[in-house]
Every structure is written in structure tokens, then in C-alpha cells.
Amino acid sequence: MTKGDDSVRRKRNKANRKKLNNQNNTSSSVSARVAAIIASKKRRQSGKRRKCEGMCFSLPTPDDPFNDRHGKKDLETKITKKVSPIEMDELVFVKGKKSSICKQTHKTDAKVDDLDQKVDKLASLKNEKKSLESTNNGWKASQLDPRRTKTQLNGKGGIHVQQRQAFENLDCPSKYLIMCLNEIESALRDDCTITEEEKPLFASTWGIEFWKCYSAGKDILETSGSSSSIEKIAWIVCSAADTISRKDEEAVSCTSPFLLFLVPSKEKASKVRSVCKPLKVHGIHTVSIHPGASVDHQIQGLKNCEPEILISTPERLLELVSLKAIDISGVSLLVVDGLESQYKLGYLDTIKDIAQHTSGNAHHLVFNVSFRPACVPVVQNLLVGPLHRLSLNNSVASQSACISQSVKICNAKEEKLSKAFLVLDNAYGNPLGCHPSNVLFTVGKGGKFHKLVSALKSKGYSILTGSVCDYQEVGNREESGDSTRRAVSVIDIDQIGTTDFSKYDIVIILDFVLSIGNYLQILTRMARYTANGVLHSILTDEDAGIAGPLIEILEKCEQVVPEALRNMYVASSMMAP
Structure with missing residues (x-):
């Protein structure tokens, strides 16, 4: 026989008064740990358990390997999408925000009835992939290993990168590199350094050509007829950051600093550092050294920091090296910017001395506006082995530099x-x-x-x-x-x-x-x-x-x-x- 409403109300009020008395009685209060245990027990008894407690009552299945549904059947089927090389390129080269690499266009709540459409779409993508393999456009999708990354869709339609492998022999930059470019681009747009009308950094023709030369592991002679711009600096530092992150994943320690950027002036050092600053959130620290500060202050700062990227003028850097304030023997990439300006300031001999303090395995990148006969011996001294010529300028002087x-x-x-x-x-x-x-x-x-x-x-x-x-x-x-x-x-x-x-x-x-x-x-x-x-x-x-x-x-x-x-x-x- 069911109870009346008055009886149920009296019983509920009695329970509330008892709970209130227990809370007011300090002698009967329990610790937060004990209260959490009691609350967890009550949730288990009522069937309202947390996700982390689901393993106590149900086992994972092939349909639900992580037991997200706790043994319950889901009316909506999750679709795990295998990222093909073509789709991966589309995912990578999409302008992203600060916290996401790219945005996924399909929804995760696809119905089971849409499976046939998904299969047809994948079949068409495979046909497009085969057609792209026959073209030699510099981005060979046929050589891109789909096992390089594992992707999982989240609830917001984004992608979480779970695993990345080395890409030295691949023809496409990694997602981490593109993410770093997007971080720099977002920061520069917020500072109004670049405008919305300018094309994204990842679409830079120079950057793509540089990445191919950088991945080959040879020295680079840049003869476009101009010094480093924002997009060039961004691609250089992001490529270096990608190499550092891969070494960290492989548990290989990088000797600090990894990248040494020689600039002719304090103003150029500030420009390079402003591009590198957004990478600090990824653990890439940058230090700028120039005559604008005292030597003692810079020595003390270098003792408290181990930068991955070092920006300096040649004269000040050689002074700090002679004082043993910094060790540049482990530098992996040496960039010499504005060799023409360095020549006018009388830094050519200083650059030669700095190059002698670096290891013989370091790679070099030399920028220059024009190659005077006096600058050619410095370039030949730095670029001893096989090199790649990088130039988007078709002028005779640019194409015949150092000849x-x-x-x-x-x-x-x-x-x-x-x-x-x-x-x-x-x-x-x-x-x-x-x-x-x-x-x-x-x-x-x-x-x-x-x-x-x-x-x-x-x-x-x-x-x-x-x-x-x-x-x-x-x-x-x-x-x-x-x-x-x-x-x-x-x-x-x-x-x-x-x-x-x-x-x-x-x-x-x-x-x-x-x-x-x-x-x-x-x-x-x-x-x-x-x-x-x-x-x-x-x-x-x-x-x-x-x-x-x-x-x-x-x-x-x-x-x-x-x-x-x-x-x-x-x-x-x-x-x-």
C-alpha cells in the first residue's frame, strides 16, 4: 500500500534535520578524505558512478576499448577516421588558433546510416591520392607515411596529436612545425606586426623551399637578394623547434644553444626575438645578446638560463665566448644574417672566429643582399661541404652568387x-x-x-x-x-x-x-x-x-x-x- 504525501514529506524533513544536526555538531565531523570515501560509496550504491570507477563494474570491449560507455549500448556509433596522406595535408595546412592545430570539418556524431557515404568518400580520396602520386609538385603525398601521426577526434571537432615520428625522409612538415607557425602568426597579428591581408606563414613559398633544404641536412646559401624577413625567421626557428622536440621525444639531450642567429645590429636582434617569443609556451627559450646591455649583466643572465635559441651580434658574442660565459661548441644550426651589413661593420673576421668555436657538424645558413668579392671567402669558409642554393630571385646576380x-x-x-x-x-x-x-x-x-x-x-x-x-x-x-x-x-x-x-x-x-x-x-x-x-x-x-x-x-x-x-x-x- 503506497504511503501518502504527508508521510513522505515528514520522512524527508526528518532526514534533512538529521543531516543539518550532523553538520552543526563539530565533534561528529569527519575529514575531507573520509567524506570523499563515503560519497563515493553512496554513488556506487545508487548507480551514479564516475567514469574512472566504471572499470569496477564492467570490462572494456572492442566497441568500447576505454570503457567510456560503462557497458551501456550507445545508439550513436563512433567513427574512427584513418587520416590519409591527402587528408593529413588538408588538416595541416589550415590556419589554426593558439590552442588548436586545425579544425575538423566532419561531425563526430555521424549516424550508422552514413557509413556508406564515408566509405565512398575514402575511396574517392584514394583515387585522388593515386593521381597526385604521378605529379612532381614538390609535395609528394605518396611518400607520406600515414603512421606518422595518430589522431583522435575530441568533442569539439579538434584533433589531439598522440604520436609523432621523425620526418627527415618525408616531404611534408610536421603538425608540430605548423602549430608553431600558427602560434607565431597569431601573436604577430595581435601585435599588428602583420596584417590580415597577408598570406599565412605556412603558405610561404620560401618557407617550403627552406624546409626541403633543411630536411636534407646540408648547408644553405640564401641568394634571394634580401636579408631575413619575418616569414623567413619564423620558418627557421620553427624548424629548429621541431628538431628539438623530436630529440626530446627520442630522449636525446640537445646541447644548449641549438640555434645561433648572428645579426648585424641590436634592432635586428629585437626583431628576431619578437618572432621567437611565442615559442616560449612550448619550452623554447630565446636569449638576445647585443651591445645595448652591460657584459656583466649578460654573463649573469646566461648563468641562470640555458637558451635553445641564441641571438647575438658577432662582436659581443665573441667577447662572451672569450670570457667563457657561454659555450657554443654544441650549436647545430648557425645562421648568418645580413652578410653585406656585417662586411660594412667589419665583422667578417669575427664571424670566421665564431665559426671556429662551433663544432664541425653544425649546419650553416648564410643570408646576403649582394656578394662582394670580399664576402665570398667568408662564405666559402663557412660553407665547405655540399650545399643547397635557395633563391626565389631569377636575376643573374642572384643565381650566380659566389661563382x-x-x-x-x-x-x-x-x-x-x-x-x-x-x-x-x-x-x-x-x-x-x-x-x-x-x-x-x-x-x-x-x-x-x-x-x-x-x-x-x-x-x-x-x-x-x-x-x-x-x-x-x-x-x-x-x-x-x-x-x-x-x-x-x-x-x-x-x-x-x-x-x-x-x-x-x-x-x-x-x-x-x-x-x-x-x-x-x-x-x-x-x-x-x-x-x-x-x-x-x-x-x-x-x-x-x-x-x-x-x-x-x-x-x-x-x-x-x-x-x-x-x-x-x-x-x-x-x-x-
Whole structure:
């Protein structure tokens, strides 16, 4: 028989009075820990338990591995989405906010009836992926490993990155790098340093090209004709931050500092530091050193901090290194910004000394507006090994940076060959003990070509004619242990358009029967992987018609114009009708 409303009300009031009396009675009060235990017991008895207590009553199942539903059936099916390479690129390259990398477009509460549509969509994405694999657009989605990241959708439609693997051999920047770029971009937009009309940092063409060169692990020669801008600095520091984070995940300690950024002035140091500041939330600390503060203050500050990024002017940094206030022997990336300004301030010798204090395994990045002859030895000193040339400027001066142009004037045609052999002796060393240097001869067709090949063979050179190599002669010399073998490539003027000049450090134009366009083609395509390229041109009085355009090219590239070449041009101008 059910109780009346009055009876139920009296019983509830009695329970409330008892609870109130217990609260007012201090002698019967219990500790917070005991109260939590009692409350937990009551929740278990009433069936209203927490998620963390669900394991006490139900076991995980394949449909619910984390027991989020506590054994209850869910009418809505969770869909775990495997991120394909194409979708991963779409997720990465979306402008995000401070706390999220990107936004997911599909909803997590998809019905079971939508599964067929999801399958069709994934099938179409696979077809798009196969079509992209056939194109060579620099971002090869076919080589992107989908196991690189594991993603899980959260309730707000975002993505939580649970695992990242090394990406040295991949063709796409990691999500962590893009997240750092978005952090910097958001901070700069808040400070009105960049406007909303400017394109996002992750869409920078220069940044993408830099990341490819940086991932290859070689030195970089930046010849765009300008110093580092905000987008360039952002990509450099974010790439360094990504490397540091990967080393932390692999439990590899990074010697401090990781990145050393040499700048010519205090103002440029402040600009670089403003870009690096947003990365502090990720544990990337930046310290700026310049003549604006006292040496004692900077020494004390360096004792209390171990920065991952160090920004400094060369003179102040060398002073602190000499006082043993900081150790830069473990620097992994050395960036030299504004070499032209450093030259005007007299810092070139200081930069050389700083480079000697870094380890031999450090990678280098050199920025410069124009390469004067006085700056080239510094670049060659820093960039000793193989390098990548990075330039978005198609000008002759930019594409031919650090390539010396030598022009020799002969009185007779018979002197050309002797001058060419002097160039070869200097390239391979004299006597014949040589180092592997890539030398290319450009000569006219027909009898001149065969005459040059015969002369080179008589001097003991192994000849590479076009794309055909004298492998039999080379093999015989190698088997006999002849260390004096020297290889020279020879092409005629018809092969200029099909020859890969990027691997040749030294090119000798023996017969200047080609046009000035061919000369520019050779100049801008040769020595792509070294800072020691030399282009030799041997002229006679018959080549006076090419003197004027050649002088103009030398002046644009800030090269020394021989006095004999100017006299040839003046003489040809006076004889012209």
C-alpha cells in the first residue's frame, strides 16, 4: 500500500534535520578524505558512478576499448577516421588558433546510416591520392607515411596529436612545425606586426623551399637578394623547434644553444626575438645578446638560463665566448644574417672566429643582399661541404652568387689551349696529384672538338664526351692503381641546352662562338652544390662583339672587369660604322 504525501514529506524533513544536526555538531565531523570515501560509496550504491570507477563494474570491449560507455549500448556509433596522406595535408595546412592545430570539418556524431557515404568518400580520396602520386609538385603525398601521426577526434571537432615520428625522409612538415607557425602568426597579428591581408606563414613559398633544404641536412646559401624577413625567421626557428622536440621525444639531450642567429645590429636582434617569443609556451627559450646591455649583466643572465635559441651580434658574442660565459661548441644550426651589413661593420673576421668555436657538424645558413668579392671567402669558409642554393630571385646576380667569372684575352688562337691547360693544372693541382674536381670544357663543333679531345688525352686526362664516359680507360687506370687519373668533360655548343651544369664546379669556354644567352645559361646553372664555382672565358680579338654584353654581366654580378676586356670593347666601338 503506497504511503501518502504527508508521510513522505515528514520522512524527508526528518532526514534533512538529521543531516543539518550532523553538520552543526563539530565533534561528529569527519575529514575531507573520509567524506570523499563515503560519497563515493553512496554513488556506487545508487548507480551514479564516475567514469574512472566504471572499470569496477564492467570490462572494456572492442566497441568500447576505454570503457567510456560503462557497458551501456550507445545508439550513436563512433567513427574512427584513418587520416590519409591527402587528408593529413588538408588538416595541416589550415590556419589554426593558439590552442588548436586545425579544425575538423566532419561531425563526430555521424549516424550508422552514413557509413556508406564515408566509405565512398575514402575511396574517392584514394583515387585522388593515386593521381597526385604521378605529379612532381614538390609535395609528394605518396611518400607520406600515414603512421606518422595518430589522431583522435575530441568533442569539439579538434584533433589531439598522440604520436609523432621523425620526418627527415618525408616531404611534408610536421603538425608540430605548423602549430608553431600558427602560434607565431597569431601573436604577430595581435601585435599588428602583420596584417590580415597577408598570406599565412605556412603558405610561404620560401618557407617550403627552406624546409626541403633543411630536411636534407646540408648547408644553405640564401641568394634571394634580401636579408631575413619575418616569414623567413619564423620558418627557421620553427624548424629548429621541431628538431628539438623530436630529440626530446627520442630522449636525446640537445646541447644548449641549438640555434645561433648572428645579426648585424641590436634592432635586428629585437626583431628576431619578437618572432621567437611565442615559442616560449612550448619550452623554447630565446636569449638576445647585443651591445645595448652591460657584459656583466649578460654573463649573469646566461648563468641562470640555458637558451635553445641564441641571438647575438658577432662582436659581443665573441667577447662572451672569450670570457667563457657561454659555450657554443654544441650549436647545430648557425645562421648568418645580413652578410653585406656585417662586411660594412667589419665583422667578417669575427664571424670566421665564431665559426671556429662551433663544432664541425653544425649546419650553416648564410643570408646576403649582394656578394662582394670580399664576402665570398667568408662564405666559402663557412660553407665547405655540399650545399643547397635557395633563391626565389631569377636575376643573374642572384643565381650566380659566389661563382667567379674569369676572362682571359689571348693575342692568337694558339694561346687558347695553353691557357686552358694552366686552368686545369690549377684545378687539379700541380703536379698531377689531384682532388676530385668537376671540370667541363665547352668548345666548337667538328674539328675543334676532336682536336681538344686528342690534346687532353695526350696530357693524361680521362675524357667524358657529353653523356658518354670512357669507362674502359677509367677502369684500366683504377685497376692499375694510377692515382694521377684526372677526368674532364667535353661538350660542343649543340649540347649546351641538354647538359646538366649543376654538378660542374669549373667550366671553361674555349671557343666563344656561342651567344651571350648561352653564356648566361651556363653561368646561372653551374655549381649549384658548391660555393667555389669558377667560369673561365678565353677570348681573342675576333670575339670583340661579345665584349660589351660581357662587361655588363660582370658589372651586374660585382665581378672584376679586366682592363684588356675594356680596351677590346673600346677598340671595337671605334671601328664600328
